[in-house]
Amino acid sequence: MKRTMGFLMMGACLAVSAGLVLADGSYLITAQMPDASSVKFTASNVINKGLNPSDWSDVTGTELTFAGMHFDDVKDPVTGVAPNIWRATNFFAIDVANVGPGSPNVTSVTYTEGPKPQTKGLGYKANLVIVKGVYQSADVVLAGHTKRPLRSVIGESVSSADTAGGWARIYIGLADGKVASEGEPFTNADLPGKYSGTLTISASVK
Numbered sequence: 001m002k003r004t005m006g007f008l009m010m011g012a013c014l015a016v017s018a019g020l021v022l023a024d025g026s027y028l029i030t031a032q033m034p035d036a037s038s039v040k041f042t043a044s045n046v047i048n049k050g051l052n053p054s055d056w057s058d059v060t061g062t063e064l065t066f067a068g069m070h071f072d073d074v075k076d077p078v079t080g081v082a083p084n085i086w087r088a089t090n091f092f093a094i095d096v097a098n099v100g101p102g103s104p105n106v107t108s109v110t111y112t113e114g115p116k117p118q119t120k121g122l123g124y125k126a127n128l129v130i131v132k133g134v135y136q137s138a139d140v141v142l143a144g145h146t147k148r149p150l151r152s153v154i155g156e157s158v159s160s161a162d163t164a165g166g167w168a169r170i171y172i173g174l175a176d177g178k179v180a181s182e183g184e185p186f187t188n189a190d191l192p193g194k195y196s197g198t199l200t201i202s203a204s205v206k
Contacts, residue, residue, distance in 0.1 A: 036100030117193030123151030
């Protein structure tokens with residue numbers, strides 16, 4: 001009797017196994033990113049070396065003012081020579097990015113000298129460099145857009161292909177005189193007063 005019951009149970013298991021059907025299911029997963037609607041300009045005031053998020057703050061309005069002008073006469077510990085130049089406690093970054101996906105075409109970046117108390121103004125005393133900004137990563141150097149005096153910035157363009165995967169970032173700072181091609185620093189030989197100029201940026205959505 002026990003042997004007969006064992007055969008019956010085995011037969012039942014085989015019957016269930018024979019009726020088992022395996023099925024496959026597949027799903028198409030999509031996400032539709034919208035087209036960029038426009039280009040946005042965001043100016044930031046940067047202190048120290050800008051390595052920490054707290055070093056960056058949004059600029060209100062369109063005037064970029066170098067602050068905390070102070071005379072640096074501290075001797076270099078290696079050379080024993082003091083720079084004897086005037087520095088600011090800040091510099092600026094202007095991000096040119098799409099409002100939406102992709103990166104814009106920066107069609108023109110031009111500096112125009114403004115009122116100043118002497119012949120050489122910010123066109124000589126300040127410099128500019130354009131890099132590729134990348135989300136949560138270090139800036140990427142762009143060939144042909146190295147640091148130079150503001151007076152040399154005339155109709156400069158940066159294509160969308162140059163900044164693909166990021167956006168155009170423009171840094172503006174006072175020259176320190178370490179590299180002659182990057183501008184001349186303010187020294188006590190310069191006249192006191194207000195120095196000014198205008199940076200005009202044109203860009204379009206690709």
